[in-house]
Amino acid sequence: MANIGAKSIYMTRKYSHIENVKHIVLLGVMSQTTMENFFIEYFHPDHGDHVRHCIVMMNKRPSPKMIREFAQNMPYVFYL
8 A cells, every 4th residue: 555655756856957968858769779779879079079969758668777777877867
């Protein structure tokens, strides 16, 4: 019964826009491989060295592996 009131941290997490920082929002269902390939391209140095953010919104929680990947390698990815 304790889980009935439990909420995911992703349900209440918010992203606050930072002036002069471009961002993109990804919506839908994607595999981890698809997301990784997108991030490699989106954050590639040939797009310039300015800071950019990516906000990911999906209807399920990220896997533990995805959470580790985001935290270690992609500090500009925000999972909501």
